[in-house]
Amino acid sequence: MALQTTGRQRWGWIGADLLIIVIVAVPLWWLISLSFKDPSTITNGSFWPTKWTLDNYRGIFSTSLFTRALINSIGIGLISTFISVVLASFAAYAIARLEFPGKRVLIGASLLIAMFPPISLVTPLFNLWRIIGLFDTWPGLIIPYITFSLPLSIYTLSAFFREIPWELERAAQIDGATPWQAFTRVIIPLAMPGVVTTAVLAFLYAWNDFVFAISLTSTNNSRTVPAALAFFTGASQFEQPTGSIAAAAVIITIPIIILVMIFQRRIVAGLTAGAVKG
Amino acid sequence: MSQAEVAAEAPVAEPRRRRVLSERARAERKLGWLLCFPAALVMVAVTAYPIGYAVYLSLERYDLRFPANTAFVGLANYWTVLKSVDLWWRAFGVTTLITVVSVGVEFVLGMAVALVMYRTLYGRGLIRTSVLIPYGIVTVAAAFSWQYAWTPGIGYLANLLPSGTAPLTGTWSAIGIIILAEVWKTTPFMSLLLLAGLSLVPDGLLDAAKVDGANAWQRFTRVTLPIMKPAILVALLFRTLDAFRIFDNIFILTHGAANTRSVSILDYDQLFTAFNLGVGNAMSVLIVIAVALIAFIYIKAFGTAAPGQEVRR
Amino acid sequence: MAEIKLEHVTKRFPDGAEAVKDANLDIGDGEFVILVGPSGCGKSTTLNMIAGLEDITEGDLFIDGERANEKAPKDRDIAMVFQNYALYPHMSVRDNMAFSLKLAKVDPETINRKVEEAARILDLTQHLDRKPAHLSGGQRQRVAMGRVIVRDPKAFLMDEPLSNLDAKLRVQMRTEVSRLQKQLGTTTIYVTHDQVEAMTLGDRVAVMSGGVIQQVGPPQELYERPRNLFVAGFIGSPSMNFLPATIEGSRLHTPLGELELPDDKRRRLEERSSVPRQVIMGIRPEDFEDAAMVGDKAERGTITRAKVDVLESLGSDKYAYFTVQGERATAAQLEEVARDVGVDEVSGTHEGIQVTARLDAASKAAEDQEIEVWFDLGKVHVFDPDSGENLTL
Ligand SMILES: Nc1ncnc2c1ncn2[C@@H]1O[C@H](COP(=O)(O)OP(=O)(O)O)[C@@H](O)[C@H]1O
Ligand SMILES: [Mg+2]
Numbered sequence: 001m002a003l004q005t006t007g008r009q010r011w012g013w014i015g016a017d018l019l020i021i022v023i024v025a026v027p028l029w030w031l032i033s034l035s036f037k038d039p040s041t042i043t044n045g046s047f048w049p050t051k052w053t054l055d056n057y058r059g060i061f062s063t064s065l066f067t068r069a070l071i072n073s074i075g076i077g078l079i080s081t082f083i084s085v086v087l088a089s090f091a092a093y094a095i096a097r098l099e100f101p102g103k104r105v106l107i108g109a110s111l112l113i114a115m116f117p118p119i120s121l122v123t124p125l126f127n128l129w130r131i132i133g134l135f136d137t138w139p140g141l142i143i144p145y146i147t148f149s150l151p152l153s154i155y156t157l158s159a160f161f162r163e164i165p166w167e168l169e170r171a172a173q174i175d176g177a178t179p180w181q182a183f184t185r186v187i188i189p190l191a192m193p194g195v196v197t198t199a200v201l202a203f204l205y206a207w208n209d210f211v212f213a214i215s216l217t218s219t220n221n222s223r224t225v226p227a228a229l230a231f232f233t234g235a236s237q238f239e240q241p242t243g244s245i246a247a248a249a250v251i252i253t254i255p256i257i258i259l260v261m262i263f264q265r266r267i268v269a270g271l272t273a274g275a276v277k278g
Numbered sequence: 279m280s281q282a283e284v285a286a287e288a289p290v291a292e293p294r295r296r297r298v299l300s301e302r303a304r305a306e307r308k309l310g311w312l313l314c315f316p317a318a319l320v321m322v323a324v325t326a327y328p329i330g331y332a333v334y335l336s337l338e339r340y341d342l343r344f345p346a347n348t349a350f351v352g353l354a355n356y357w358t359v360l361k362s363v364d365l366w367w368r369a370f371g372v373t374t375l376i377t378v379v380s381v382g383v384e385f386v387l388g389m390a391v392a393l394v395m396y397r398t399l400y401g402r403g404l405i406r407t408s409v410l411i412p413y414g415i416v417t418v419a420a421a422f423s424w425q426y427a428w429t430p431g432i433g434y435l436a437n438l439l440p441s442g443t444a445p446l447t448g449t450w451s452a453i454g455i456i457i458l459a460e461v462w463k464t465t466p467f468m469s470l471l472l473l474a475g476l477s478l479v480p481d482g483l484l485d486a487a488k489v490d491g492a493n494a495w496q497r498f499t500r501v502t503l504p505i506m507k508p509a510i511l512v513a514l515l516f517r518t519l520d521a522f523r524i525f526d527n528i529f530i531l532t533h534g535a536a537n538t539r540s541v542s543i544l545d546y547d548q549l550f551t552a553f554n555l556g557v558g559n560a561m562s563v564l565i566v567i568a569v570a571l572i573a574f575i576y577i578k579a580f581g582t583a584a585p586g587q588e589v590r591r
Numbered sequence: 592m593a594e595i596k597l598e599h600v601t602k603r604f605p606d607g608a609e610a611v612k613d614a615n616l617d618i619g620d621g622e623f624v625i626l627v628g629p630s631g632c633g634k635s636t637t638l639n640m641i642a643g644l645e646d647i648t649e650g651d652l653f654i655d656g657e658r659a660n661e662k663a664p665k666d667r668d669i670a671m672v673f674q675n676y677a678l679y680p681h682m683s684v685r686d687n688m689a690f691s692l693k694l695a696k697v698d699p700e701t702i703n704r705k706v707e708e709a710a711r712i713l714d715l716t717q718h719l720d721r722k723p724a725h726l727s728g729g730q731r732q733r734v735a736m737g738r739v740i741v742r743d744p745k746a747f748l749m750d751e752p753l754s755n756l757d758a759k760l761r762v763q764m765r766t767e768v769s770r771l772q773k774q775l776g777t778t779t780i781y782v783t784h785d786q787v788e789a790m791t792l793g794d795r796v797a798v799m800s801g802g803v804i805q806q807v808g809p810p811q812e813l814y815e816r817p818r819n820l821f822v823a824g825f826i827g828s829p830s831m832n833f834l835p836a837t838i839e840g841s842r843l844h845t846p847l848g849e850l851e852l853p854d855d856k857r858r859r860l861e862e863r864s865s866v867p868r869q870v871i872m873g874i875r876p877e878d879f880e881d882a883a884m885v886g887d888k889a890e891r892g893t894i895t896r897a898k899v900d901v902l903e904s905l906g907s908d909k910y911a912y913f914t915v916q917g918e919r920a921t922a923a924q925l926e927e928v929a930r931d932v933g934v935d936e937v938s939g940t941h942e943g944i945q946v947t948a949r950l951d952a953a954s955k956a957a958e959d960q961e962i963e964v965w966f967d968l969g970k971v972h973v974f975d976p977d978s979g980e981n982l983t984l
Contacts, residue, residue, distance in 0.1 A: 020405060043431045093313060112683060117519075123562050127332060127335065179306065272473065300646045301662060302663050
């Protein structure tokens with residue numbers, strides 16, 4: 001950066017960095033702290049557990065309520081991510097590279113969907129899913145997740161596709177490749193970083209969703225963790241489920257922290273690609 | 279086609295040939311449609327069709343408890359909704375308040391965070407990771423953290439307050455906490471979009487302004503902000519639309535108690551506690567209309583910098 | 592191997608820009624044809640239409656006698672070297688070269704043999720398993736060549752294949768390309784904006800300007816008998832000198848003096864139905880000589896006196912720049928040349944017209960001294976300033 005920084009300013013920036021880290025960390029630590037608190041101390045309000053225990057974790061993993069929900073979350077998340085990325089990479093390639101009538105309509109439509117309020121679909125989908133038997137099934141959640149992750153996936157991927165030199169595809173055509181072969185054997189391998197980023201973003205969406213998860217499910221069959229959390233009860237009727245919920249919340253946050261740590265640079269690039277470069 | 283055939287056919291075919299697309303262009307067209315078809319199909323099937331269905335249901339009296347009583351009632355459901363000051367308009371007011379305050383606060387904080395991220399020389403990865411965690415974390419998980427923090431007897435924050443106060447049960451304090459949770463969770467998204475805008479500002483330009491005698495604040499308001507304008511608009515638009523559909527945080531923090539229902543929560547309750555599909559769908563349609571209006575106002579008010587542009591080649 | 596024929600080919604882009612206008616070109620089997628012209632004149636577009644990467648708006652393309660306008664690139668059996676090489680970054684050199692053969696489902700043994708052979712010819716054997724990113728510019732260029740020669744296609748198309756190399760490597764690769772083409776005997780169309788490359792490489796050269804093919808012919812013919820001002824100015828380095836002139840009877844009034852054109856040229860002018868009075872005279876720097884060193888061809892030319900402004904000695908010969916009185920010749924085609932070449936003057940500010948003359952290395956000419964220069968009247972061209980046409984052909 002060309003701007004000069006004096007020593008005092010530098011400490012100022014470092015202070016700002018630390019402040020951000022603390023603000024992010026406090027609510028996280030609070031969840032972790034709660035999850036390790038013994039039931040007898042859970043209401044002591046202290047920021048640090050005074051009596052550490054793993055009982056909350058043991059507790060949630062011993063009930064099918066949580067384990068089933070975890071399996072649902074992972075399964076539904078992975079399947080919808082996979083399908084969304086595949087569909088988005090087709091569409092994004094077409095948008096970035098091909099000339100065909102109707103292209104602008106598709107771009108406009110996906111922009112609309114990016115703005116669409118999901119709650120408005122809940123009532124009609126609830127009714128529809130019950131009629132066609134998708135209510136409380138995996139596909140019943142996978143389908144809306146694909147839909148709502150598609151716009152961002154298409155934007156992110158088409159930004160990546162646009163950065164691949166045009167000449168490579170021409171070269172592939174000259175080398176005798178059909179457009180499909182040029183896509184699968186030249187473009188996709190080169191766009192792999194973009195594909196991975198897109199997959200992470202799509203997965204985060206599905207992992208995070210709550211609106212569809214509580215509306216379109218009714219049992220352990222397909223309830224994902226965020227929805228299951230809302231139905232948690234304590235080990236006994238008289239016990240608050242605070243510790244269990246905190247432990248479950250920590251568990252579903254771990255994959256996010258891992259993903260974010262590995263892919264931080266790419267997630268930033270992916271999120272901003274759609275907004276600025278386009 | 280052999281050359282002889284071409285020659286024989288040429289006089290007749292000549293005017294037509296110009297319109298014939300080459301095999302390559304035709305293949306390109308076909309491939310374009312083929313590639314877009316699945317994505318377009320899913321998007322249309324899951325939004326356009328249900329919303330059409332919602333419009334249809336919204337015109338019916340349809341209570342899940344009395345399915346036999348279903349009948350076409352025209353716009354009556356909309357009338358029911360729009361004249362219910364206590365339900366719809368209160369929820370609308372709460373939603374608008376939360377949207378305006380949280381987007382405003384997020385813009386200021388997001389800009390600050392974006393500047394910090396832009397200027398950070400050491401530990402960029404660490405800062406990026408910290409900022410991305412709220413973005414990535416499951417909203418419900420974070421909402422539980424806030425809920426417990428403010429629950430008397432459990433939370434570290436509630437314990438800071440005079441004993442006997444239960445902030446989540448008062449309307450204003452609860453809305454404040456909802457906004458806090460929302461701001462914590464979504465400021466990162468705002469700041470990332472703003473960061474993208476910041477990186478569009480050429481360093482040389484700032485140096486030139488410095489040489490021209492502009493101080494830091496002037497450089498920021500006279501050079502940086504105008505150049506960032508498109509990115510700012512995109513960030514504001516997306517966050518406004520997103521905040522307007524707030525659901526998860528309220529559901530966990532108050533579940534709409536203490537008059538903190540947003541329009542999304544109200545709509546949800548129509549279906550799952552009142553079982554009134556007709557009225558619920560009328561609300562769904564009204565929410566879509568409200569969102570469309572917000573987008574329309576943004577695009578009209580800021581004219582050329584509409585987000586549709588971002589996708590133009 | 593194949594013949595390639597363009598008949599009245601026109602390319603109009605969707606935005607209305609006409610990049611190629613009514614191009615006719617007949618390329619024989621095994622011929623090495625160069626497309627040369629300033630940047631933006633439509634060379635790449637022409638090449639891309641032949642390859643099938645761009646549609647032909649009007650006209651016909653024949654490959655081996657078969658109309659190929661609508662054929663997909665993969666069905667044309669044509670190989671291409673791109674300006675930026677377009678090597679697949681995720682594939683090794685071996686896989687880059689083998690890609691087309693794999694797509695054509697050639698058996699692995701044959702692929703391997705062909706790739707190894709191409710690598711041997713191009714001196715790439717020890718780099719076969721590297722990725723393009725780890726190669727030097729020259730090596731990448733050779734991989735691009737390798738990708739083309741393993742295929743044994745009907746034709747090679749090359750779009751400024753050497754323009755990304757430094758000057759020394761470019762000369763070296765130029766010879767290499769020429770040698771390879773002769774060895775393989777494959778029909779080749781080679782695009783360049785560098786007229787030196789054009790003159791040294793091709794069997795025939797097609798000069799393009801503004802989307803129009805100006806002249807097609809062997810290099811020597813373009814040099815000696817340019818059809819118009821553009822070709823005359825574009826071909827040859829340094830550029831031909833252009834001076835305004837007036838025809839008076841059989842004589843030519845020029846800033847270099849009154850010239851009596853040789854019989855054959857005079858007859859050509861007389862044969863024309865109408866010749867403008869105001870014309871442009873062209874004479875190449877190479878057709879000048881120090882009057883003291885002309886020797887026995889002296890009677891073919893005439894002598895003029897001039898004061899040398901600048902003298903450049905290249906060792907093998909000397910370039911003398913001098914100024915003659917008069918208005919600089921103007922014509923649309925000359926401006927086009929000037930735009931491309933940059934104005935070829937040592938110092939462009941002074942009054943009058945600058946003339947460049949190449950003199951023998953032994954010439955006694957010196958700066959600021961007057962000398963007598965001789966020039967060959969047989970090499971004088973007369974052009975119509977409006978159409979640019981060479982009137983003495
Ligand atoms: N896709 C396109 N759309 C519109 N105009 C184009 C396109 N490609 C090239 N052109 C125009 O056509 C002309 C010829 O371009 P090109 O064939 O690339 O020139 P060259 O290779 O001789 O430098 C140029 O004026 C260029 O601007
Ligand atoms: Mg070119």
